[in-house]
Amino acid sequence: MSPNCPKGPVLGPLVVCGVCFAQSNLHYLEKIGVKDSKLLSPEKRANLSKLIKNACVCYDSLVISAQEIDKRFDNDINLNGLEMNKFAEIINELKPDIVYMDAADTNAEKFKNLIGKKLDYKPLKLISEHKADENYPIVSAASIIAKHKRDMIITSLREKYLNMGYSDLGSGYPSDERTINFLKEWIRIEKRAPTFARKTWQTTKKILDLELYNRKITQYFNE
The missing domain is CATH 1.10.10.460 (Ribonuclease hii. Domain 2)
Structure with missing residues (x-):
């Protein structure tokens, strides 16, 4: 299982996603061409997102609005801290045995330890690395679902406001x-x-x- 999200935009929400696969079925991700979501077109992400959802054991995603992102200051929390809380929420919901995470902190080991303290169970393995979405197809899969969900939200906003002039x-x-x-x-x-x-x-x-x-x-x- 892996939680992942895109967080750089100025417009639109932050989407966090986690996806679980049986270890025996992980090869399927490479077979269908899963890779770093940033290297894929929106059309390719849409197609892969559907295939991933159909093949996985389970998945979950959270949409964090621009308002919630801005309000993090009221709770004295930075964006990495907000992301960490959402990662933990999804992991606790899905409860995978092995967790792969794209570290949202300059110190990947620190990020792993902080996530571990927020979990209500103990995974067999908790792996936190930088650029994990480039190195692990399971992390790429979560990122693809997250980015596709955001793509759909942005498309809806674009069409709405284009129609308003x-x-x-x-x-x-x-x-x-x-x-x-x-x-x-x-x-x-x-x-x-x-x-x-x-x-x-x-x-x-x-x-x-x-x-x-x-x-x-x-x-x-x-x-």
């Missing part, structure tokens, strides 16, 4: 020019950030400053 919001990532242009347009018109934007992200803060207060980005960095 807004520009294409893109992928939701700060590196996407469509996403930045959408945020600028929204804030210029609505005088606030959208509810599905992560307001604690520097990208959102800078655009709010620029569009609402006419402050140059250079001013923002010089303060």
Whole structure:
């Protein structure tokens, strides 16, 4: 079993997923071409997500809204801590014998130990590594389901706001020019950030400053 999630976007939720496979069936993941979800197109993720769900023993996913991500400061918790809590929640729900995790901390061993303290049972193995989604197909499988679920949410938001006359919001990532242009347009018109934007992200803060207060980005960095 592996929990995994994508967490870099400025628009949309964080999706955490865990998936369980019988050890005797793990070879199936390589057979169908499961690999790092970041290297796959949305169409390929959609196809693989369906195959993975049909073949696995069980899976679970959690959608963490932009508002919940922003509210983590109220609970004095960083994003890694929030992710850790969600990982533990899914592991406790699925209760696999062996757990593979993509470490959400610079210290993979520390991440493993902190997760272990949050579990209500003791797995036979708890494995935490950096870049686990590149090295273990089971971790890639969880990441594919998580990214596909997020893809569907973003597609729904894109279609909704295109129909309302807004520009294409893109992928939701700060590196996407469509996403930045959408945020600028929204804030210029609505005088606030959208509810599905992560307001604690520097990208959102800078655009709010620029569009609402006419402050140059250079001013923002010089303060």
